Amino acid sequence: MKQIILTGDRPTGRLHVGHYVGSLKERVALQNSGKFDEIYIMIADAQALTDNAEHPERVRHNIRQVALDYLGCGLDPEKAVIFIQSTIPELPELTAYYMNLVTVARVQRNPTVKAEIQQKNFESHVPVGFFCYPISQAADITAFRATAVPVGEDQMPMLEQCREIVHKFNAVYGETLVVPEIVLASNKACLRLPGLDGKAKMSKSLGNCIYLSDDPESVQKKIMSMYTDPNHLKASDPGNLEGNTVFVYLDAFCQDAYFVEFLPEYANLDELKAHYQRGGLGDVKVKKFLNQVIQEELAPIRKRRKHWEEHWDDVVEILRQGCDKAHAKAAETLADVRRAMQINYFEND
Ligand code: ATP
Numbered sequence: 160m161k162q163i164i165l166t167g168d169r170p171t172g173r174l175h176v177g178h179y180v181g182s183l184k185e186r187v188a189l190q191n192s193g194k195f196d197e198i199y200i201m202i203a204d205a206q207a208l209t210d211n212a213e214h215p216e217r218v219r220h221n222i223r224q225v226a227l228d229y230l231g232c233g234l235d236p237e238k239a240v241i242f243i244q245s246t247i248p249e250l251p252e253l254t255a256y257y258m259n260l261v262t263v264a265r266v267q268r269n270p271t272v273k274a275e276i277q278q279k280n281f282e283s284h285v286p287v288g289f290f291c292y293p294i295s296q297a298a299d300i301t302a303f304r305a306t307a308v309p310v311g312e313d314q315m316p317m318l319e320q321c322r323e324i325v326h327k328f329n330a331v332y333g334e335t336l337v338v339p340e341i342v343l344a345s346n347k348a349c350l351r352l353p354g355l356d357g358k359a360k361m362s363k364s365l366g367n368c369i370y371l372s373d374d375p376e377s378v379q380k381k382i383m384s385m386y387t388d389p390n391h392l393k394a395s396d397p398g399n400l401e402g403n404t405v406f407v408y409l410d411a412f413c414q415d416a417y418f419v420e421f422l423p424e425y426a427n428l429d430e431l432k433a434h435y436q437r438g439g440l441g442d443v444k445v446k447k448f449l450n451q452v453i454q455e456e457l458a459p460i461r462k463r464r465k466h467w468e469e470h471w472d473d474v475v476e477i478l479r480q481g482c483d484k485a486h487a488k489a490a491e492t493l494a495d496v497r498r499a500m501q502i503n504y505f506e507n508d
C-alpha cells in the first residue's frame with residue numbers, strides 16, 4: 160500500500176512555534192525521510208471559515224502567511240503538494256455523504272469540539288459548519304487516502320472520529336477507504352506547547368504566541384516577559400519546574416549542543432533544571448538562554464521565508480500546481496466512493 164501523508168493548518172493567523180514543534184518539524188522530517196510516496200499539505204481555508212464566516216478577508220490574507228510559513232520551515236514543493244482546501248469541490252461532497260454515517264450525539268461527545276465551543280464562547284450559537292468540522296476533516300484525510308497524519312495532540316479525537324467513519328463506510332459500502340494513523344511528536348513537551356501566558360495551548364486564537372515570522376527583537380521581548388514560577392521571587396529561592404513555561408519550552412527546543420554554544424557551565428538541561436530547583440539560578444539567565452536557543456531555531460526559517468516573500472509569484476504558482484494535483488487525487492477517491500455507494504449512475508454512458 161502507498162504511504163501517504165495528509166495534514167494541514169487553518170489560515171486563521173501566522174503559524175507559531177507551537178505548530179513548528181507540534182507538527183511542522185515532524186512533517187519536514189517525514190518529507191525528507193524518503194519513506195512516503197505522496198505528501199499533501201492543506202491550507203484549511205474552508206475549515207477556518209467555519210468560525211470566521213464574517214471575516215473572509217482575514218482568511219484570505221492568512222493563506223499567504225501560512226504558505227510562506229510552510230516554505231520557510233522547509234516544506235519542499237518538489238516533494239510535498241501544498242494546496243488550498245476550498246479549491247477541491249470533492250471534499251464537501253465527501254463530507255455530505257459521511258454526515259449520514261455520524262450521529263449528532265457522537266460529534267457532541269468529541270472532546271476537542273466541546274473544548275473549542277467553550278473557548279470560542281459559542282454557547283448555543285454554534286455554526287452548523289463548525290459543529291461538523293470533524294466530519295469534513297475525515298473527508299480531507301480520506302480523500303487523499305492518507306495513511307499517516309502528523310498533527311498536535313489536540314487532533315487525537317479528530318483522528319479517532321475519522322477512523323470510525325472509515326470503518327463504518329467500509330462496513331456499509333464495502334472496502335473503499337484507507338484507515339489513517341496519527342503521527343505525534345515523540346517529545347512530550349511538543350505535543351501541546353503552552354502559550355506565553357502559561358495557558359494550556361499556544362493558539363492563534365488566544366494571542367499568546369511566538370510566531371515563526373516574528374522579528375528577533377519581538378521574540379526576545381516575548382520571552383523575557385514569559386510566565387515562570389510565581390513563587391520564585393529571588394534568584395536564591397528554590398524554583399518549581401511544574402507548569403513553568405520557560406522550562407517547557409526548553410524541553411521542546413533545547414539540544415545539548417546549545418549548552419556548549421551558549422551556556423557551557425552546564426552539560427545539559429537536567430543540570431540546569433537541578434540548579435533551578437536547588438535555588439541560586441535566576442529567571443533572567445534561563446530566559447536569556449531560551450532566547451538564544453529559539454533565535455537559533457528561527458533564523459534559518461526567517462531567511463527562507465524572506466526569500467519566498469520576495470518571490471511571491473513563484474509561491475502562487477506552487478499553490479496553483481498543488482491545487483491541480485490535489486484535485487486530481489481527490490477526484491479519483493470520490494469516483495471510488497460513488498461507485499461503492501452505487502450512485503455512479505452515468506459512469507458507463
Ligand atoms: P486555531 O486557534 O485557529 O484553531 P491553532 O493554533 O489551534 O489555530 P490549527 O491550525 O488549528 O492551529 O492547528 C494546526 C496544527 O498545529 C494541528 O496539527 C494542531 O494539532 C497543531 N498545533 C496547534 N497548536 C499547537 C500547540 N500549541 N502545540 C502543538 N501543536 C499544536
Ligand code: MG
Nearest residue numbers: 169313362363
Ligand atoms: Mg486549532
